[in-house]
Amino acid sequence: MVDQDINKKLDTVQMMVNMGPQHPSTHGVFRMVLAVDGERIVDVEPHIGYLHRGSEKLCEGEIYVQIVTLFDRLDYLSNLNNEMVFCRAVEKLMELEIPERAEYIRVILCELNRVASHLLFIGTFGLDVGAMTPSMYMFRDREKIQSMFEAVTGARMMHNYIRIGGIKNDVPDDFIHRMKSLIVELKKGLEEADKLLSFNEIFLARTKNIGTMSAKMAIEYGVSGPSLRASGVPIDIRKDHPYSIYDRFDFGIPIGEIGDCWDRYYVRLEEVRQSISIMEQALYQLPDGDTITPTRFLLRPPKGEVYVRGENPRGEIGVYMISDGTDKPYRVKVRPPSFCNLMTIKDLLIDTYVADAVVILGSLDIVLGEVDR
């Protein structure tokens, strides 16, 4: 009798905690409803769509040149990579030849953009784990990259620089010189982050063996990019299906071992080094010549459909474009890397702690502008 009474009184319920869309560490307007038992997460229900702008539908009503501006705003941390993949889709359909110099500048800027994006990741990941200083250091370095972009493209984030057939205009005269000094500074800054965070015991305790994603699970979910490579799957579009001129550079793909948060973090850090190496090689090889194949402003690609893949900082971006021969595409569909990576969140979060939820979400490095489109 007594025992039963006690059991009755000790009847516990799970607490539903609504994390987001206005939580400081959901990286945008992502929302997840956590069912927690004390601090342990029992169930997760992710909600997205707070930033849904209908970009794909908008594409159907815009001419090709205007769509580039829409792609800028998908993944707003790697704008140039997005522009490049769309421009490549149109170029592939029209079978345009891109001048050599344009290709090199594209690659340099895209890699620079990748570095900027990864630096931001390192900083915000530090914030998620609770260290406030790395974000400041990383923003300091990212600021230099933004200034570089400002000098080349005229804008700090929404560039609209990569155009169908090439790039908008040639780089300024002191570009190579500035890039070289920038690379030196970036290397220094990266070493600082590496020393400050990577092997800090508290950081290791917070990220090691947390949110482990096996290779099988990653492939099943269609995870791509650094998150996939952290699980030990060496898939990188730049290597497997080299586009643009990526087959001319000597670079490696960082591979993690077990796919936990630390691996995902360190793969990105290592990727910055590889990107810097690509930039150095490209700067060395940079040829002279034209920067754009002149096209009509009102493009009318031939009828057909095309699927183009590219490697974004967050993973594999794909553009599936159907052209009906008019000046506007019939259908544009983007394969958003963050969208696929975020799908795993439910499996990763269950049976971890609330504090880990933030770390795991941070380690996936999502951009909500791309998830919701």
Added chain:
Amino acid sequence: MAEKDKAEEAIEPINRLDAKSIALQAMLPGIVSDFKVTINTAFDLVVVAVEPEEIKQICLLLRDNDETAFDYLLLLCVVDYEDYLQVVYHIYSTSLKHTLVVKTNVSPEEPSLESVTPVWKGADWYEREAHDLFGVSFNAHPSLSPLLLYEGFEGFPGRRNYEMPEYKEW
């Protein structure tokens, strides 16, 4: 109607296949011989058009067959061709590194299709998105609750005949 004709012609095959795709094109008829399929090309990819009822079996077959081994779903996309909705699956093999496009047509009135979430878990949110924006309902999907739109949204904004609400300048 004119637009529809355009669209029909839009998928007229252009052949820019690379070596892997050519090999795949040669290999495919033997593998999917049990099913009613048409093998085609679209620019540089091999396209398999299948019946909507058989989509799940074919996907399972393509995934489990050692020669194809399509274990990775790149993209699930719905294209509205006015007369019919076309569901397009871009699938990829992480081991053999080749890509295939699977297409199937469903009617726009009551589009329903077998879900491929048992084949690739990654189809989950794509299918929910397709359900949101195009109204394609996927049978046996774990939960088709709205993903991008809010609960109780009327209409299918992805379709071409969706009328955009009046937009007012502030």
Added chain:
Amino acid sequence: MSLIIDVGMRVSLILGLLTGLSVVVLSLVWVERKFLGRIQMRMGPMVVGPYGLLQPVADAIKLVAKEDLLSPWVDRIVYWIAPLAVFIPSFMIWVTIPISRDIVIRNMDMGLFYIIAFSVLSIVGLVAAGWASSNKYAVLGGFRAAAQLISYEIPLIMAVLGVAMLAQSLNLQEIVNQQDTYVYALVQPLGLLIFFIAGLAEIGRTPFDIHPAESEVVGGPFVEYSGAHWSIFFLAEYINTFAVAALTVLMFLGGWLLPGLSGGAITTVGVLVFFAKTYLVILIIFWFRGTFPRLRIDQLMSFGWKMLVPLSFLNIILTGCYMFYGWPAWLMSIISVTILASVFWLVSKRMNNTKKEYTVHIYKPESLEVKNAG
């Protein structure tokens, strides 16, 4: 008449203490923001006043003038009492903390005991604040605070006990006076470390800022508070920080004593020495804040129970042996340092054993041709 003077004296003392502590807190806010700014290669506050010196004052005015938002579901009485329950204990302990020889409000023989007893009370306020806010993050934060503070109370008390055993007194004046030949940090480096770490956890500073963790529970028990009530929590937090630093200085670093300082000068110059030492310790606390990530609650608990508690017991046993057998002081410090070094070594070794995991391979397919631009 004498009663009136007495009461007036006490009231003015308390008000003076309050004012003094407020000034200290304002200075701490400025120091923290400036120091963190410099660590992060920023400038910190620069606009209000020269070098932003008046920024904390501006902040205080803003906080007091701010609208006090109140969610309709809060448990009002508890909600209003909670800030006071946090603030009063942290204020009360200052009654017996001396800032120089004979400069103290009330010199108690049981001073340390009183301080420890009072500092535990603030947990009640945090849990109450978390509970009354009717916010789930606040509840989580309150629970975290309770778990964290209670478990770190034990090593804290044990470390204090070691000092008390050495000095044979619980009076802080006495403890400092005992350190005129050598400071206790030399005799008990282990005790100093335990006290400092446990103290950090007590006041919820990085790397133990788990209950107000901003990236997880968005401020913990303080989520719903705003304006003046929030500023009371804030005040208490900084007073506690100052108290922990002051206690570290008093118990381990020789308080107001400085070699070469003697006679009447101790009382006057001692104040400066004490404050200089305390601010130095506080700078170390801020330095930690600028550098370290935050631990998780279960890791924090296991660190407390598996590392600090055994170590603190070891410290007590060592001190006991030292007192009982009358070992020379240098032996004690050598043993302490050895223990510390071996703990460091063990932890590092454990890390090194698993070092293999902590790498990322660079994968390069062999069939890679490096082409040069045409």
Added chain:
Amino acid sequence: MLGNLKGLLVTLSSMLRKPVTYQYPKEHKPIENRYMGFPVLMWDSQISEPYCTGCMVCVRYCPTQCMTAVMKDNPLHAEGVSKRRKIVDSFEINFGRCIVCGICVDVCNFDAIEMSHEHELSKYARNDNRSDLTRLLEMGRKYQEETDWKPKTNAKESEEEASS
């Protein structure tokens, strides 16, 4: 433990370095030469009229439809001073909608619109940044004074074509 100590050293060493802050309202980050601010209209000081003829190309190609333009007959052309037959009558850009993509500059045949260095245009009301022709030209003249802006040659030719 070593990792922690290393981290402490990193923060300490950066504390001794110079801060990288720009004290924003007092000092500004230098603007790069190519910086794209909001689009403004250029002023032809030789004939003292705007370059813009109000041909509506930019209006048509603007992705956000933030512009409107109206054309009129050029009185100076009738006097024989100017080569432009048509001239802009009214022009409005809503900077609240403009996404600074630079497409209008690309499509303009007359070199009439240019991305200026204007970027600090915050206003209290939503529509205070709807800029009419006078404001645009004013900003344009400011931009022309700041930089040695010159019309491109091919634009000159097309202008001649258009007017002939």
